[in-house]
Structures are given as C-alpha cells and as structure tokens.
Amino acid sequence: MSATSEEFQPTIVAFVCNWCTYTAADLAGTARMIQSPNVRLIRMMCTGMVDPKYVIKALLSGADAVLVSGCHPGDCHYINGNYKARRRMKLLKEILPRFGIDERRLKLTWVGASEGNEFAATINEMTRLVRELGPSEAATTMVI
Amino acid sequence: MATTAKIETGGQGPAEAMRETLRMILADEAVSAVLTARRTPGGGAVMPALIADPDRLDEADPLAPAFPLNSARLLGRLTRGESRGMIAAVLRPCEIRAFVELCKLNQGSMDNVLLLGLDCPGAFANAGYREFALDRAPSGVSRDFLAAFLPGGAAVAEAEGAPPLARACRACEHPTARAADCMIGLFGEDPEKVMTLVSQTPKGQALINRLGLPEAGRELIESRTAALETLIETRTAYRDAMFEETAKATNGLEKLGAFLSGCVNCYNCRVACPVCYCRECVFVTDVFDHEPWEYLNWAGRKGALKLPPDTLFYHLTRLAHMSAACVGCGQCSNACPNDVPVMELFRMTAAGVQKAFGYEAGSDPEAPPPLSVFQEREFSEVTGGVD
Ligand code: SF4
Ligand code: SF4
Ligand code: FES
Numbered sequence: 001m002s003a004t005s006e007e008f009q010p011t012i013v014a015f016v017c018n019w020c021t022y023t024a025a026d027l028a029g030t031a032r033m034i035q036s037p038n039v040r041l042i043r044m045m046c047t048g049m050v051d052p053k054y055v056i057k058a059l060l061s062g063a064d065a066v067l068v069s070g071c072h073p074g075d076c077h078y079i080n081g082n083y084k085a086r087r088r089m090k091l092l093k094e095i096l097p098r099f100g101i102d103e104r105r106l107k108l109t110w111v112g113a114s115e116g117n118e119f120a121a122t123i124n125e126m127t128r129l130v131r132e133l134g135p136s137e138a139a140t141t142m143v144i
Numbered sequence: 145m146a147t148t149a150k151i152e153t154g155g156q157g158p159a160e161a162m163r164e165t166l167r168m169i170l171a172d173e174a175v176s177a178v179l180t181a182r183r184t185p186g187g188g189a190v191m192p193a194l195i196a197d198p199d200r201l202d203e204a205d206p207l208a209p210a211f212p213l214n215s216a217r218l219l220g221r222l223t224r225g226e227s228r229g230m231i232a233a234v235l236r237p238c239e240i241r242a243f244v245e246l247c248k249l250n251q252g253s254m255d256n257v258l259l260l261g262l263d264c265p266g267a268f269a270n271a272g273y274r275e276f277a278l279d280r281a282p283s284g285v286s287r288d289f290l291a292a293f294l295p296g297g298a299a300v301a302e303a304e305g306a307p308p309l310a311r312a313c314r315a316c317e318h319p320t321a322r323a324a325d326c327m328i329g330l331f332g333e334d335p336e337k338v339m340t341l342v343s344q345t346p347k348g349q350a351l352i353n354r355l356g357l358p359e360a361g362r363e364l365i366e367s368r369t370a371a372l373e374t375l376i377e378t379r380t381a382y383r384d385a386m387f388e389e390t391a392k393a394t395n396g397l398e399k400l401g402a403f404l405s406g407c408v409n410c411y412n413c414r415v416a417c418p419v420c421y422c423r424e425c426v427f428v429t430d431v432f433d434h435e436p437w438e439y440l441n442w443a444g445r446k447g448a449l450k451l452p453p454d455t456l457f458y459h460l461t462r463l464a465h466m467s468a469a470c471v472g473c474g475q476c477s478n479a480c481p482n483d484v485p486v487m488e489l490f491r492m493t494a495a496g497v498q499k500a501f502g503y504e505a506g507s508d509p510e511a512p513p514p515l516s517v518f519q520e521r522e523f524s525e526v527t528g529g530v531d
Contacts, residue, residue, distance in 0.1 A: 052464035053426070053457070060397075060457050073520060073531060083518035087501075088464075090523045091515065094500045095463055095493055100396035108527050137397045144401040144450045 010064035010130040011139075012039045012123065015050045017070035019077045020113045027116030035120040036127040039067070046070065047108075048081020052088050055106070059096070062139040065105040065130045069122070072110040082110065100137055104129060147349060148329070148365050149357035151339040158335040159207050159286045162328070165341070166206075167198050168355055169232050175258065176229025179219060180206045187282050190273075192218055194231070206234040207286040207330075209276065209293070211267035211310065214418035214475045216242030220252030227256040234260045234328070236267070237321035238312075238473035241506020242418035244323045245469045248513055251421050258347060261324030263331045263368075265290070265299040266313030269478050275307050290335050297333045297367065299375050301382070312474020312487045315383035317376050322507045326351060331375065332367035340364060387495065390488040397456065403489065404459055406482035409452040413486045414462060416479035419469040419505070427458050459486075463493050468514050470494035471506045 016022045022043045028035055040063075044050055047070030055066045068085055076082040089108040097103045107126060111119050137143075153161040170178050182193040182203045190210035195201055216239050222231055235243070240261050246252040268276055277285050292303035301314045308314070320327055325348030329340030340360050343349040394400045411427060414420045426432075432454070443449040470490050477487035498504055501514035521531050 053461040056460045056464065057457060060460070080518065083520065084515075086523055086526055087515055087518055089526045090500065091464060091468070091497060093526060094497050095460070095467065098391065098493060098496065099394055099400045099460070110527065110530060141398050142401070142446060142448070142450070143397050144405065144453075144455045 008131055008135060010038050010127060010135070011062065012065045012067055012126055012130060013042065013058040013063040014039050014067040014069060014123070015042050015044050015047070015054060016067075016111075017047050017076075017082075018043050018045050020071040020075065021069035021109075021111040021119060023113035024111045024115045024119040027114070028120045031116055033116060033120040034124075036124050038127045038130075039123050046076060046078045046081035047085035048076070048078055050085055050088065052092055055092055056096075059101060059105070059136065060138050060143055062136065064133070064136045064139060065107065065126060067107045067109065067123070067126060069109045069111050069119075072112055075112065102133055104133060105136060147343045147352050148360040148368075149341040149343075149352050149355070150360040150364065151341060151357065153335060153337050153339060157287045158290055158330070158339060159205060159283075161339060162206055163201050163204050165328075166201050166204055166232075166234070169258075169260075169351070170195070170198050170201065172351065172354055174230050174351075174354075175232045177231050178204070179215065179222065179231050179233040179235075180204045181208055181210065181234070183208070183282050194222065205286055206262060206328075207290060209265075209267045209286065209289040209309075210270075210273045211236065211313075211473075211475075211478070212270060212273075213416065214242050214473045215239050216246055216252070216418040217421070219243050219257065220246045220421075223253040223255070223257050224251065227253075230256050230258060232258040232260055234262065235321075235324075236264045236473075237261050237318055237324070238264075238316065238471045238506075239418070240321035240324050241318070241471040242473060244506040244509050245419045245471065245513070246421060247509065248516075249421060254509060258326075258351060259321070259324045261321040261327045263327060263329050263372075264313070264316070264319045265294045265330065266301065266309035266316070266319075268307055269310040269474075272307035272310065290330075294330060294335060297331055297335065297371055299331065299371070301378075310474050310478065311386070311485075312472055312477065312491070315379060315386050315491065316472055317380045317383055318472070318507075319375055319379070320372065323509050324348070329368050332369070332371035333364055338364065340368065342368075383491075386488060387492045390485070390492045394489065394492075400459075401456060404455055404484055406484045407455050407459070407480075408482060409455055409458060410481065411458070412479040412481065413476035413484075416475040417462075417466065417470075418473060418475065419471065420462065420466050427454075427461075459489070463490065467494040467497045468501060468503060469505050470498075 070082045177196040190208040325345045327342045474487040
C-alpha cells in the first residue's frame with residue numbers, strides 16, 4: 001500500500017463489532033499484515049448498535065466512506081444485531097444516494113474474529129475504490 | 145362483503161347530514177364519544193374534539209377544509225391504556241394511516257376505537273384555510289368548500305377565487321383508508337344530494353347493521369369507484385411531477401443545503417409529524433450541548449460554521465428514522481414557519497424507502513414496520529452478495 005504523497009488519502013470511518021471485526025483488525029495489526037492507514041476504527045459492542053445517525057454524521061463530517069462490519073450471520077453475540085444492521089444499511093443505501101452520496105461509499109461486511117487477512121483485504125480494497133471515487137462532497141464543500 | 149349504506153343529504157347540506165349521522169352513531173350503545181373536527185368555541189378555528197354529549201355535535205364540522213394537525217397522536221393518547229368506552233373517530237385517511245403506524249409501535253390501540261374515514265377531497269394549509277374562511281359565516285365554510293372543490297362528487301385541486309389545496313393533498317394518491325372500519329363516501333355523487341357509509345371491516349359492518357341505514361344502489365357504488373380512479377390518477381401524476389422536481393433540486397449535498405436553507409432548526413416539523421413518536425428526540429438532548437471550543441474547532445476546520453449547525457444532519461436523520469412510516473400528510477410543511485418544503489423531501493424519500501422494503505405505511509395493520517423485523521436471507525446486495 002505505498003501511496004505517493006500526492007495521491008488522495010481518503011478517510012474511512014469503520015464501525016466495527018467488538019466481538020469479531022475489531023478482533024480481526026487487532027489480529028491484522030499484530031500479524032503486521034499490510035493494510036492502508038486510512039481507516040478510523042470505532043469499536044461498537046455490536047453492529048446492531050450502529051444507528052443510522054452515526055453513519056450520517058460521519059459522512060457529513062467529511063468521511064469519504066463508512067464501513068460497518070460485524071459477525072457473520074448466525075454468529076452475532078446478541079443474536080440478531082447484524083441482521084438489523086443489514087436492514088439499516090439497506091435503508092441508508094436507499095436514502096443517501098438521492099442526495100449525491102455514492103452508494104459505494106457505504107459498505108457492510110461480515111468479518112469474523114480470526115479473519116485478520118479478510119479485514120486487511122476489505123480495507124485495502126475499500127481504500128482503493130474510494131480513492132477512485134475521489135473525495136466526498138461533504139469533505140470539499142460547506143454542508144449546512 | 146362490504147355494505148354500502150346511503151345517507152340522504154336532503155336539502156340540509158352535507159355538513160348537517162354528517163352531524164345527523166354522527167348523532168345516530170353517538171346514540172349507538174356501543175359508542176361512548178365521537179372524536180371529530182369541531183369549530184372552536186367562540187369561533188376562529190376548527191380543531192379536533194372528543195364529544196360525549198349529542199347536543200355538542202352541533203359544532204362538529206368534519207368536512208371543514210381545515211387540517212391544523214394530524215389527530216393520530218391524539219387518538220393514540222385516547223386509546224393507549226385503560227379505556228372505558230368505544231370512541232368513534234372521524235378522520236382523514238392520512239390520519240388513519242398514521243394511527244395504524246402508531247398502533248404498530250404500541251403508541252395506540254385499535255381495540256376501543258371505530259375508525260370512520262372520510263373520502264378526502266383534500267384540505268387547505270393553515271394560511272389557505274384562514275383566507276377561505278375569512279369572509280364566510282363559520283357554518284357555511286364546509287358547504288361552500290365542497291361545492292367548489294367537490295362539484296358533483298368529482299374532486300378538483302383548484303377552484304375559482306379560492307386558495308389551492310395543500311400540496312400534500314394534491315399529491316396524495318390515497319384519498320381513502322384501507323384500515324378504516326367504515327368510509328364516509330363523498331366521491332362520485334353530489335354530496336349536496338347523497339353520501340354513503342361503506343363498511344370495510346366486521347366492526348364497521350356491525351355498526352351499519354345497527355344503524356339501519358338503507359342500502360345504496362349499484363349506481364352509487366360504481367360512480368364512487370369511478371370517481372376515485374380518476375382522482376387517484378390525477379394525484380399520482382401531480383405526485384410524480386413533484387418527486388421529479390424535488391429530486392432535481394436535491395441531488396447533491398450542497399443542493400440539499402440550498403433546498404433546506406430557510407431552516408432554523410426549530411424542529412416544528414418533527415413535533416407536527418404524527419409518526420415521529422419518540423418522547424425525547426435526540427436532537428434536543430444533551431448530545432447536542434456542545435462546548436464553545438467545539439464550535440470554534442468546527443469553524444476553524446472549514447473556515448466557517450453555519451449556525452445553528454447540523455441542519456442536514458437533523459433532516460437526514462429524521463429521514464432515516466421515520467421515512468418508512470411517513471404517511472404523506474404534509475403537516476411538516478404546514479408547521480414550518482419558514483416555508484421549507486419539508487413534505488416534498490420526506491414524501492419523495494419515503495416513496496423510495498417504502499418501495500425498497502415492499503411496505504406501504506398505514507395501509508395494512510398486520511404488516512410489521514420494516515425496520516422492526518428481518519429475514520435471515522435478504523438484501524444480499526448490501527453485503528456484496530454474501531448472505
Ligand atoms: S414527514 Fe411530514 S408528510 Fe410524512 S408523516 Fe410526518 S408530517 Fe406527515
Ligand atoms: S419546521 Fe421548518 S424551520 Fe423548523 S426544523 Fe422543520 S424545516 Fe426547519
Ligand atoms: S455481536 Fe458482532 S454483530 Fe452483533
């Protein structure tokens with residue numbers, strides 16, 4: 001992930017579940033896997049806690065993309081938080097693109113605790129994609 | 145099988161015939177009170193009232209073209225908890241739809257209520273109503289309104305010498321309510337001559353049986369259906385044009401900002417919204433009590449900070465929280481002191497959201513609100529095809 005200094009460095013805010021993706025991120029770090037430094041991790045107890053307003057606030061504050069990542073279906077520690085997260089992501093992907101926020105700036109993935117490599121691959125791919133999309137409108141203009 | 149009963153208007157005019165019918169309903173042993181629009185004591189406005197004394201029905205005016213608030217939340221209050229009697233509620237279809245949404249969220253109960261929906265020709269926004277009512281005797285307002293806006297039973301959105309109907313009403317493709325126990329039929333026949341009472345549930349059917357009204361003929365039923373079809377077509381076309389115009393005006397964050405630029409974050413639109421039911425909205429909690437240095441930071445980051453801040457944040461969050469339940473009543477726009485076209489934004493977004501979840505707010509009391517349920521396998525496009 002060698003980025004030249006002129007290359008656009010996107011900011012990706014990631015809301016990750018404590019029980020799976022956060023652990024995977026930790027694993028990716030301790031195993032010194034190569035990953036882009038563009039992600040700001042926010043640890044949640046479950047993806048079911050990610051209210052749409054957190055995602056909206058992150059985007060309006062200039063995040064170029066938002067990742068929500070939690071336990072695989074069937075593995076949520078609170079039984080169904082990840083299924084609720086999926087409906088909320090569906091909702092956001094229905095609402096936000098109307099107002100010019102590219103749907104690809106919103107991502108939901110399932111990354112289990114042991115999948116450090118999967119986590120590194122997810123954020124590397126996301127960084128690449130967002131770099132291609134360029135900075136978000138909220139990052140470059142005044143939003144009221 | 146639905147029964148359509150006939151209410152002869154017989155020279156007294158639709159408003160008086162309506163009151164006569166409400167007297168009969170209030171006299172029914174099962175009914176303890178009627179919730180309906182009523183001219184306020186001393187005049188000046190038309191507001192909902194809970195009427196227990198048949199004599200007080202003289203002031204009832206359910207056909208008045210006033211729509212100062214959506215009564216769904218009031219009816220929620222009147223039905224949630226211990227009730228000692230049945231309320232017959234005369235409501236516009238969008239009030240019934242909002243009430244259905246509230247019941248699903250345990251903010252009301254359908255148990256002790258008889259929902260009487262009005263075939264809705266639409267209403268004025270507050271200013272339009274005042275203009276229309278200004279030089280008319282209070283008792284003549286609704287009769288004049290129907291003569292102008294429902295001539296011969298065919299609803300129109302504009303009439304000579306009168307303000308236009310509220311935009312939400314012009315764009316409303318649901319002028320009847322599926323969840324009503326009975327509909328009060330105004331479409332298809334001159335309400336100066338005849339109106340109908342149409343049962344839609346067993347509860348409604350039982351009421352019509354007890355009232356002993358004469359049955360309406362086939363012609364009356366068919367002309368109502370035909371008038372309804374035409375009306376829905378006109379309104380759907382208006383709605384689609386409104387959506388298109390709104391989409392064009394808001395398809396970027398900066399444009400959305402311009403669209404909402406008159407907003408002062410007073411949150412009246414949220415207070416007026418019948419389906420925004422949280423006791424305490426997050427936007428008025430201490431989550432938004434920021435320290436002075438935080439404002440300075442934000443101002444510093446981009447060079448300037450619009451005040452009050454978080455206007456887009458507020459509207460986008462409300463869209464996320466309640467657009468699946470938006471019934472299109474337009475009270476948000478009606479309540480806005482700055483003429484922000486809130487309804488346009490919410491209706492447009494709600495249409496997309498409700499379609500995405502295969503849901504129609506307020507129509508089916510049995511359908512669960514989409515954000516309250518899930519399937520194990522669904523929307524795999526959200527996770528890139530991975531279930
Ligand atoms: S958002 Fe506006 S149109 Fe929709 S239900 Fe609330 S007040 Fe009515
Ligand atoms: S009522 Fe109007 S000014 Fe007040 S918050 Fe809503 S849109 Fe903004
Ligand atoms: S506990 Fe991990 S998504 Fe719910």
